[in-house]
Amino acid sequence: MATKTKAGPTKYEISINGKAATVVEDTYLLKAVMDAGFNVPTLCNHKDLTPEGTCRLCLCEVEINGKKKLVTACNYPIRGEIKVNTNTEKIKKHRKNLAEMYLGRWPNVEAIQNIAKLCGATDKEKYKSDITDENPKACILCGHCVRACSSFVLQNILGFAGRGITRHLTMPFGETDPHCIECTSCGYVCPTGAIQVTDDMNNPADPELIRRHGMRINAMMAMLDDEQNRMRQVGTANLVEVMDSYDLLPVHNYKFGRHKDTPKIDSGVMKSRYFTQGAADGCWVGCSMACAKAVDGFELKTGPYKGQKVVVDGPEYETAAGGSNMGGFDLDFIVEFNFYCDTYGVDTISFATTMAFVMECFEAGIISEEQTGGKKLNFGAMNEALECLHEMALGEGFGVDVGQGIRRLKEKWANELGADPGFLNDIGMEVKGLEFSEYVTKESPAQQAGYALAIKGPQHDEALLIFFDAINNQIPTYEDKAEALYYFPLFRTWFGLLGLCKLIWNDVVPPDNSKYPPNEATKIPERVEDFQKFYEGMLGEPLDEKKMLRQSERVFNLQRLISYYLGYGTRADDMPPLRAIGPATEEEYLSREERYDKQMKEEIGIDPEGKTTGEKLAITRDFRYKRYNELIDAVYKKRGWDNNGVPTVEHLKEIGIDIPEVLTLLDKPNI
Amino acid sequence: MITVNNKEKLDWHEGMTVQDVVDRMGYVLSIITVSVNGQLVPKEDYATYEIPDNAEVNVFHLAHGG
Numbered sequence: 001m002a003t004k005t006k007a008g009p010t011k012y013e014i015s016i017n018g019k020a021a022t023v024v025e026d027t028y029l030l031k032a033v034m035d036a037g038f039n040v041p042t043l044c045n046h047k048d049l050t051p052e053g054t055c056r057l058c059l060c061e062v063e064i065n066g067k068k069k070l071v072t073a074c075n076y077p078i079r080g081e082i083k084v085n086t087n088t089e090k091i092k093k094h095r096k097n098l099a100e101m102y103l104g105r106w107p108n109v110e111a112i113q114n115i116a117k118l119c120g121a122t123d124k125e126k127y128k129s130d131i132t133d134e135n136p137k138a139c140i141l142c143g144h145c146v147r148a149c150s151s152f153v154l155q156n157i158l159g160f161a162g163r164g165i166t167r168h169l170t171m172p173f174g175e176t177d178p179h180c181i182e183c184t185s186c187g188y189v190c191p192t193g194a195i196q197v198t199d200d201m202n203n204p205a206d207p208e209l210i211r212r213h214g215m216r217i218n219a220m221m222a223m224l225d226d227e228q229n230r231m232r233q234v235g236t237a238n239l240v241e242v243m244d245s246y247d248l249l250p251v252h253n254y255k256f257g258r259h260k261d262t263p264k265i266d267s268g269v270m271k272s273r274y275f276t277q278g279a280a281d282g283c284w285v286g287c288s289m290a291c292a293k294a295v296d297g298f299e300l301k302t303g304p305y306k307g308q309k310v311v312v313d314g315p316e317y318e319t320a321a322g323g324s325n326m327g328g329f330d331l332d333f334i335v336e337f338n339f340y341c342d343t344y345g346v347d348t349i350s351f352a353t354t355m356a357f358v359m360e361c362f363e364a365g366i367i368s369e370e371q372t373g374g375k376k377l378n379f380g381a382m383n384e385a386l387e388c389l390h391e392m393a394l395g396e397g398f399g400v401d402v403g404q405g406i407r408r409l410k411e412k413w414a415n416e417l418g419a420d421p422g423f424l425n426d427i428g429m430e431v432k433g434l435e436f437s438e439y440v441t442k443e444s445p446a447q448q449a450g451y452a453l454a455i456k457g458p459q460h461d462e463a464l465l466i467f468f469d470a471i472n473n474q475i476p477t478y479e480d481k482a483e484a485l486y487y488f489p490l491f492r493t494w495f496g497l498l499g500l501c502k503l504i505w506n507d508v509v510p511p512d513n514s515k516y517p518p519n520e521a522t523k524i525p526e527r528v529e530d531f532q533k534f535y536e537g538m539l540g541e542p543l544d545e546k547k548m549l550r551q552s553e554r555v556f557n558l559q560r561l562i563s564y565y566l567g568y569g570t571r572a573d574d575m576p577p578l579r580a581i582g583p584a585t586e587e588e589y590l591s592r593e594e595r596y597d598k599q600m601k602e603e604i605g606i607d608p609e610g611k612t613t614g615e616k617l618a619i620t621r622d623f624r625y626k627r628y629n630e631l632i633d634a635v636y637k638k639r640g641w642d643n644n645g646v647p648t649v650e651h652l653k654e655i656g657i658d659i660p661e662v663l664t665l666l667d668k669p670n671i
Numbered sequence: 672m673i674t675v676n677n678k679e680k681l682d683w684h685e686g687m688t689v690q691d692v693v694d695r696m697g698y699v700l701s702i703i704t705v706s707v708n709g710q711l712v713p714k715e716d717y718a719t720y721e722i723p724d725n726a727e728v729n730v731f732h733l734a735h736g737g
């Protein structure tokens with residue numbers, strides 16, 4: 001009987017050669033047959049490629065409601081309670097005949113000989129003809145290469161032309177297409193060796209090792225991306241709805257983590273109404289993830305290019321979330337501000353976060369139309385935000401102020417307008433002078449430290465721990481968090497050292513990754529291994545986790561020392577604003593009152609009953625700063641830094657960078 | 672009462688499935704793994720896998736993004 005519930009997939013009870021099996025709807029019959037322990041010969045099927053059903057060797061008999069028919073098992077999706085027979089006399093005869101035809105055409109190809117054996121075909125002469133090819137490495141027209149070219153690396157260099165016996169590959173052997181990126185995917189999947197790969201590019205020590213691991217990633221991307229993060233379809237924009245559903249999408253200067261209008265700016269709308277190229281777009285041709293996206297023919301409504309149709313690169317998650325942070329739940333606005341930031345050379349994140357701060361200050365009455373040049377800068381004032389952006393680029397009006405960024409604005413408004421510096425510091429989302437990127441960190445101590453300790457300022461490049469911490473509660477103790485804040489910044493820095501992209505590492509996940517204990521699973525061990533093998537394959541030197549981390553640790557500590565030398569590398573520089581670690585205003589406290597009251601009771605051990613919101617806010621603030629300080633104590637210790645966050649000489653010695661040039665950085669802080 | 676990720680307590684009811692918990696908690700399905708009392712639950716069973724009372728449910732959403 002078919003079992004179906006509202007949200008789950010349908011399952012069917014089927015029988016295969018009399019043996020019962022339960023399968024999920026749309027499972028390909030070939031998989032069900034193999035899982036049930038039966039063997040069926042195949043030629044055009046490949047585990048890493050979408051089946052096409054061209055060779056017809058896998059033919060099976062399927063009975064539905066008493067009616068029997070023959071289907072190609074490899075691309076037959078199961079959608080009912082069927083009875084399957086994989087080996088009737090008719091099928092056996094058909095397969096044998098087919099195998100004899102293949103054997104007659106390509107008698108010396110090993111893959112064909114194996115199939116012939118399986119089908120009981122022995123007669124090589126029966127179908128011998130003019131087109132018989134004696135080459136043991138002949139092309140058998142299986143189509144693996146054509147499909148790999150398009151699905152692994154999104155190229156369409158190869159194809160078939162002609163029909164029947166004149167069918168052939170469009171790129172003749174021995175020739176190269178100038179557009180071919182030489183990724184060797186086609187050679188990797190070719191079962192006969194008809195495609196030869198020559199490995200002389202950049203003289204890798206072990207090209208085969210690199211290929212093996214590269215293809216593992218390509219195959220996984222081709223088979224899993226559509227059901228995982230849809231990076232090829234929508235890129236990082238998929239995070240908009242994910243973050244909103246976890247209450248972690250910044251809304252109104254990080255006050256809130258979710259908004260009823262998020263569906264107006266999510267990846268579904270971007271895909272259906274904005275992204276136009278209908279194809280994955282990579283940073284470089286041949287990237288198998290190709291997560292960059294573009295909006296074509298976008299008509300600008302403001303600024304110097306008003307009325308013109310332009311191509312816009314993006315929007316990425318951070319840019320869209322910058323929109324929600326400013327209260328701009330409108331993709332026309334987001335795409336427009338994305339375009340002008342790119343055109344003016346302004347970072348979308350810094351602009352959006354600064355603007356969100358400006359808007360909150362406007363609503364709080366710290367600034368007024370007098371300062372803004374008559375602009376009403378409430379949250380959601382999209383046209384006015386764009387005006388600020390244009391003014392910033394022209395060096396005119398209030399835009400000049402906005403362009404200073406949050407740190408300088410706080411100082412300016414405290415000095416010139418007598419604004420309360422405490423409030424400005426609480427809500428001004430910057431650390432080390434850089435604006436926060438777009439995640440709400442309030443419920444994730446590890447992400448708070450991941451941001452605020454980051455050497456170049458609060459962005460998640462070093463440690464994106466919000467999932468492990470806020471959602472999974474996977475690193476509950478200080479030690480766990482400190483370990484994560486040791487491992488991930490070093491691991492992620494390693495990509496920078498080698499000039500590699502991190503998205504390939506954690507945006508496609510092996511289906512069996514869950515076999516690792518959670519703290520290991522977060523590292524995605526199989527993918528880490530791939531990267532270690534790339535290193536080894538290129539340089540001929542094996543790399544393990546310890547060595548990998550040590551490579552980064554040397555650079556990471558040097559960066560921290562330079563930061564220290566420049567006046568940005570001590571504990572005081574690692575302090576996040578209140579809003580990053582908890583509610584900063586009564587409005588914010590009240591918006592999640594139940595949660596904060598519960599935490600006060602359970603985590604702080606104080607009964608919120610009878611306390612005013614102001615009192616509760618103060619208690620929460622003290623507790624959270626205390627907790628933050630304890631956490632960074634643990635992190636500093638783990639990193640070999642002193643209590644002030646400065647690398648110790650012993651630690652520099654241990655990691656082998658205690659050379660005089662480096663040590664002088666310790667002597668001359670705060671120039 | 673069941674516990675999710677060692678933290679969140681949810682009221683238990685007869686016939687409560689993994690899918691119910693996923694919906695309640697707002698988990699996004701793309702790349703989560705779920706285990707109930709240490710037993711991994713395959714995605715296709717979320718809607719039918721019934722959670723016993725007092726169960727420890729773990730839902731892990733793998734990190735993604737830049």
Ligand code: SF4
Binds near residue numbers: 155157
């Ligand atoms: S090397 Fe790559 S791009 Fe070139 S034909 Fe083969 S699969 Fe396509």
Ligand code: SF4
Binds near residue numbers: 138140145146169
């Ligand atoms: S070149 Fe290889 S992979 Fe391509 S169709 Fe021929 S046998 Fe198949």
Ligand code: FES
Binds near residue numbers: 045057072
């Ligand atoms: S394996 Fe070729 S048609 Fe199924």
